Amino acid sequence: MRELILLRHAHAEPAGTGQADLDRPLSSTGLAEAEAAGKWLKENNLLPDCVLYSPARRTRETLEAVLGVIGNVEKRLDDGIYEATPGALAALVEDRRDVDRLLVVGHNPALEQLVALMSDGSSSEYRGMAPGGIAVLQIPRDTAIEPGVASLTAFWWP
Template sequence: MASRLFLLRHAKAGWALPGMRDFDRPLDPSGIADAAATGIAMQACNFVPDLTLCSSAARARQTLEGIAAHADTGRTVFLDSLYSEDAAGYLKIIQQSGATGSLLVIGHNPMLEDLAMAIATEGENHARANLHAGFPTSGLAVIRFANPLATAALGQGFLEAFLIPGEL
């Protein structure tokens, strides 16, 4: 059974105010607009996850809100671990998610970029060029697997698309 993984880096956040934890940084106005544009693009492309795993950090939660205003994001689970895990930890979370068809992960860099590069070694040329140029805020990697996400592994994904704010 084929599956699809959507890896989304949170939208652009403002700098932390004095005394504010990095975890609590909110989106800035361009981040709010980019999250909405990503949601509109997801809806237009019919990128609909069965389940969304979202970092509990404020900027990730606000990104989800911006997307969900325009697109179906399925059932949502918030995880503190998506703020602190490395790429290998992200892969383990994805494998254990229980998602059967498609999964959206809203998280942080460098974990998302490292993971996308490691699992999607093949893909559409334009998408691969965009990914190799870096994983910007509001960037969305769409990765297809021939098997369920429970068995997702390095080098087994195919990068179908890589949406970036400048192209939406």
């Protein structure tokens, strides 16, 4: 089995006047949520082999807070994660089949829809994913990413 860990960025500040959405920083609450997410991953021995993350400031800051707790791992910025569809995220995951435990730090609604699509077979049956929330999916090693292929093994939020 391989594991896919999906982490929604933690709470961010609202955009200021003239500020681009990509540039929104974490709030103080968000920073605490991101650190709690890192602690949960470490306590549950869910340390990723590789991280893909969105270029948005709030996802980068979420990841840095998590890495501050769990330690550094290979990480790759992927512009496609920002405003991605569940299908686009699934393709990114499929491209990294070589990774035993992949962490994706991104945004809703795509993350929560991907959880539903991979575990239930339909992206319309999603449960919601709080800021800083984590979903852990197990995927059979030699199976392509497709609807219903994964088992949701953990769902956590701060």
